[in-house]
Amino acid sequence: MLSAPEHQVAGHRAAEGQLGPLVDGAGLFYKPLQGDDRGAHEAAFYSSFSSDPRVPPHVRAFFPGFHGTQLLPASDGSGPHPHLVLDDLAVGLRRPSLIDLKIGARTWYPSASDEYFRKCLKKDRDSTSLALGFRVSGVRIHQGGDAGFWQPDRDAIRRFTAKDVRRTLRQFVSSNPSSDADPPDCAFASTVYGGSNGVLAQLLELKAWFEDQTLFHFYSASVLVMYEMEEVEAGRAGGEVRVKLVDFAHVMEGNGIIDHNFLGGLCSLIKFISEILTDPDECLVEPKKAHLSFENEC
Amino acid sequence: MLSAPEHQVAGHRAAEGQLGPLVDGAGLFYKPLQGDDRGAHEAAFYSSFSSDPRVPPHVRAFFPGFHGTQLLPASDGSGPHPHLVLDDLAVGLRRPSLIDLKIGARTWYPSASDEYFRKCLKKDRDSTSLALGFRVSGVRIHQGGDAGFWQPDRDAIRRFTAKDVRRTLRQFVSSNPSSDADPPDCAFASTVYGGSNGVLAQLLELKAWFEDQTLFHFYSASVLVMYEMEEVEAGRAGGEVRVKLVDFAHVMEGNGIIDHNFLGGLCSLIKFISEILTDPDECLVEPKKAHLSFENEC
Numbered sequence: 001m002l003s004a005p006e007h008q009v010a011g012h013r014a015a016e017g018q019l020g021p022l023v024d025g026a027g028l029f030y031k032p033l034q035g036d037d038r039g040a041h042e043a044a045f046y047s048s049f050s051s052d053p054r055v056p057p058h059v060r061a062f063f064p065g066f067h068g069t070q071l072l073p074a075s076d077g078s079g080p081h082p083h084l085v086l087d088d089l090a091v092g093l094r095r096p097s098l099i100d101l102k103i104g105a106r107t108w109y110p111s112a113s114d115e116y117f118r119k120c121l122k123k124d125r126d127s128t129s130l131a132l133g134f135r136v137s138g139v140r141i142h143q144g145g146d147a148g149f150w151q152p153d154r155d156a157i158r159r160f161t162a163k164d165v166r167r168t169l170r171q172f173v174s175s176n177p178s179s180d181a182d183p184p185d186c187a188f189a190s191t192v193y194g195g196s197n198g199v200l201a202q203l204l205e206l207k208a209w210f211e212d213q214t215l216f217h218f219y220s221a222s223v224l225v226m227y228e229m230e231e232v233e234a235g236r237a238g239g240e241v242r243v244k245l246v247d248f249a250h251v252m253e254g255n256g257i258i259d260h261n262f263l264g265g266l267c268s269l270i271k272f273i274s275e276i277l278t279d280p281d282e283c284l285v286e287p288k289k290a291h292l293s294f295e296n297e298c
Numbered sequence: 299m300l301s302a303p304e305h306q307v308a309g310h311r312a313a314e315g316q317l318g319p320l321v322d323g324a325g326l327f328y329k330p331l332q333g334d335d336r337g338a339h340e341a342a343f344y345s346s347f348s349s350d351p352r353v354p355p356h357v358r359a360f361f362p363g364f365h366g367t368q369l370l371p372a373s374d375g376s377g378p379h380p381h382l383v384l385d386d387l388a389v390g391l392r393r394p395s396l397i398d399l400k401i402g403a404r405t406w407y408p409s410a411s412d413e414y415f416r417k418c419l420k421k422d423r424d425s426t427s428l429a430l431g432f433r434v435s436g437v438r439i440h441q442g443g444d445a446g447f448w449q450p451d452r453d454a455i456r457r458f459t460a461k462d463v464r465r466t467l468r469q470f471v472s473s474n475p476s477s478d479a480d481p482p483d484c485a486f487a488s489t490v491y492g493g494s495n496g497v498l499a500q501l502l503e504l505k506a507w508f509e510d511q512t513l514f515h516f517y518s519a520s521v522l523v524m525y526e527m528e529e530v531e532a533g534r535a536g537g538e539v540r541v542k543l544v545d546f547a548h549v550m551e552g553n554g555i556i557d558h559n560f561l562g563g564l565c566s567l568i569k570f571i572s573e574i575l576t577d578p579d580e581c582l583v584e585p586k587k588a589h590l591s592f593e594n595e596c
Contacts, residue, residue: 105404105558110428130408133558162555211565257460258569260403260431264562267509271556 002030004075007090009138009151010100010222011247014075022075022083029064029088030072032081038249043069043084045216045248052215059209062202062245064089089244090226097149098226099172100137100246103265105130107220109252120220127158128165132272133265136160136168137222141177142229150178169272172225186280188232192241193273199225200273202243207270210263217259219250223269300328302373305388307436307449308398308520309545312373320373320381327362327386328370330379336547341367341382343514343546350513357507360500360543362387387542388524395447396524397470398435398544401563403428405518407550418518425456426463430570431563434458434466435520439475440527448476467570470523484578486530490539491571497523498571500541505568508561515557517548521567 002022004014014020022030033039046066049055065087074081090096107129108120127135140151150171160168167184171177173192174184193199203223226242300320302312312318320328331337344364347353363385372379388394405427406418425433438449448469458466465482469475471490472482491497501521524540 110423125408132555162553212569214569255460257430258566260562260566263565264558267561268556268558271510271512 001025002072005029005088005090007093007096007098007140007226009098009140011138017076019074019076019078019081022072023088027088027091028067029086030070030083031086032072032074032083033069034249039082039084041251042247042249043082045251046084046086049216049248054215055213056209058205059213062206062243064244064246089224089242089246093226093228095142095149095229096226097141097172097229098224099139099141099168101134101223101225101269102129102137102247103134103221103223103269104219104261105133105265106261107250109217109219109250111252128160128162129265131162132165133268134165134223136165139168139172141172141174143177144175144229144233166272170276173276186276189276189280191232192227194277198241199243200270200277202241203266203270203273206243206245207263207266210259210266212258214254214256214258216254217252217257218245218248218262219252220247221245221251221262222247223266299323300370303327303386303388305391305394305396305438305524307396307438309436315374317372317374317376317379320370321386325386325389326365327384328368328381329384330370330372330381331367332547337380337382339549340545340547341380343549344382344384347514347546352513353511354507356503357511360504360541362542362544387522387540387544391524391526393440393447393527394524395439395470395527396522397437397466399432399521399523399567400427400435400545401432401519401521401567402517402559403431403563404559405548407515407517407548409550426458426460427563429460430463431566432463432521434463437466437470439470439472441475442473442527442531464570468574471574484574487574487578489530490525492575496539497541498568498575500539501564501568501571504541504543505561505564508557508564510556512552512554512556514552515550515555516543516546516560517550518545519543519549519560520545521564 002024005021005023008021012018012020014022019032021032024030031042033043049063050066067085067087069082070085071080072083073079090098105124106120107124108117112120124130129135136157138154138157140149142149170184170186170189173186173188175187176182176185191198195201206223222245224242224244224246226244228240231240300322303319303321306319310316310318312320317330319330322328329340331341347361348358348364365383365385367380368383369378370381371377388396403422404418405422406415410418422428427433434455436452436455438447440447468482468484468487471484471486473485474480474483489496493499504521520543522540522542522544524542526538529538
């Protein structure tokens, strides 16, 4: 029995009359190939990546396992449709908090069509991508116990400023994520972001690969972070914090050049996470400024 | 007695009727403030930077020392003109090989005017900036002994492809830089790029700062690398390889965010240099490709 995934916060959702991914509840995730070549492109990436011996196993672990493509009844009722068969990254998680972070100041690539270039450039400028090197694409934060979760709607996320992103990354590891009155308490920062298997350690491992690899350029790909609130409350996280890369419809060949666009954004994200670990109590203090007086340009 | 600097490979040159920098031959470099606020902007940066206690001394050493501004007769004969008074980075060098590398895939900044944005974007796309995260702005390579130097003209440099940049970084440390027949021999790679005071070590030190610093964003700034051919031939380089940052007319406040644009380009340059050190004999072999078949977009 296939169903729409419970824990999706970004991308197209499967629904009545709408094409979206499906899960089998036993560990597989079926992603319908998107039209206009994006689907074929993503399938080509998975196929190339999964058989490339130059990708070390510890890096491969950041990517969903790929099990080919399969014709399945589309979720929109339009009949058989090709799907990527991938590992379900949320398997075994009952109440995961998750955040989808689209990495890179630039989501367009040199060979993009003029229309695509213009669309991406506008989104990059309107969102935090240009300024921060990444943007939040979706987030859900469980409140612990049975208190439900907090999930800002997509329009709100699209309007996130740098300050909102800074706050969201704190809320993501707080026991009071939805409070407007109090600053996020960052109660779970050291458990989720810190430690030898925490988010920071995993991002640094990814970064080391991106400093070296020249195989692929990951435009518009996301870092997806997930953890189980129950585990964290019981102090059992660590091994259970999942950091994955997803969304490869716009991966390009690297041609011997590192993916400096993705790497720069990743380093920016790493800096945000590091600061939360260094100053978990700092209540969104404005960053210290350089004392410049630039009359005309700033 | 002021005169035009001997070893300039990029930027405006002082000449009859032309405004450009001057040197006093005793260690000072006078850079005329450019019009349209760029000059005032660069002066504001130097003033802020040189007095900011958060910049550690080993980082400060990458920047020209700043000694205020001074009214001097302009090189174009137009009368007194304000100049930045800076350390002459080439002081003491008799026959330096030098390369000016403008860092960053993007030379425009979020607050740029539409006209400036468009001009920069076009240059970034037409040059290697977008693809590599940096471009060559100027280069001069001495041939050793009295054989003179090789310096491609500016139009040729503007047309540099990724392959040309790869080759130029090899020529820069070769004893046969101007040969068309033979591949660059990379005879001086280990002396200039390698070692504890070589280019790679210094770039890695800069990189560590850029991973952390959120004070400034260095749009359109350059890494300038210089070494004395005579020293290298005599096997005495190391300490004498100079790596400096220059050109700060478009530095912006960092506002608590790392300069992911500069950092990404710097990492890309570091990868190029590392590869030359790893494979000094590799004669411009085409980089190994990922086996993708992207029909429409690549």
